[in-house]
Amino acid sequence: MGRLQRVARNERGRDFAVGDIHGHFRRLEQALIAIGFDVRQDRLFSVGDLVDRGPESEEALVWLQRPWFYAVQGNHEALAVALVQGQWLDVDLYRANGGAWFLDSSAEDQARYVEQFSSLPLALEVDTLAGPVGLLHADCPCSSWQEWCDQLVVGPVKTALDVSQWSRRRLLQNDLTPVAGLRALIVGHTPGQSVRVLGNVWHIDTGGWLNGHFSFLDLAELDVRSARLES
């Protein structure tokens, strides 16, 4: 797995980050139209959790083939990978959290999804004119981006990976400590009514999958565009 993916600056168009999608690709498409996203030159960076809960989880594979779409692996993609790899999993809890579509897929289809999900990076680093911007799903377990990247390259210990994909510590503790070495770190995983910035960590999941309110963060400007759809 390429655990850290570095992406060169977009010299032509704009780069946007978006929060958890959770199988709501129709809504995402409408929201992108609403902000004037241009597939010929703009790029979209997902903080993960492409699947589960919404009606179009299967679409994730189509989106992952698009040259302008990038994603890190969220805890929901990791659950699918864990299931297929035979790791211990609370299957009832997985089903209750939206995993039914995957649990009820054929073994062949599951293998197809997991091939893609397991190859997603755990972190993305995107260059912008004003400096590098990082993305991961939930939280950075280190106060230094370099330190976390070093752990990713050697292979994260399970606890570090769990923090990265599951933790809500910074939000719960209102921790304003910045992540050194980045202009901004962008995460999802915890829906809120608006984008929340703690230190240089941007929590951008405004529950587009829940209520149709997607927030897009322009990586170069650190400027939020909102799209509110009928849910």
Ligand SMILES: [Mn+2]
């Ligand atoms: Mn999540």
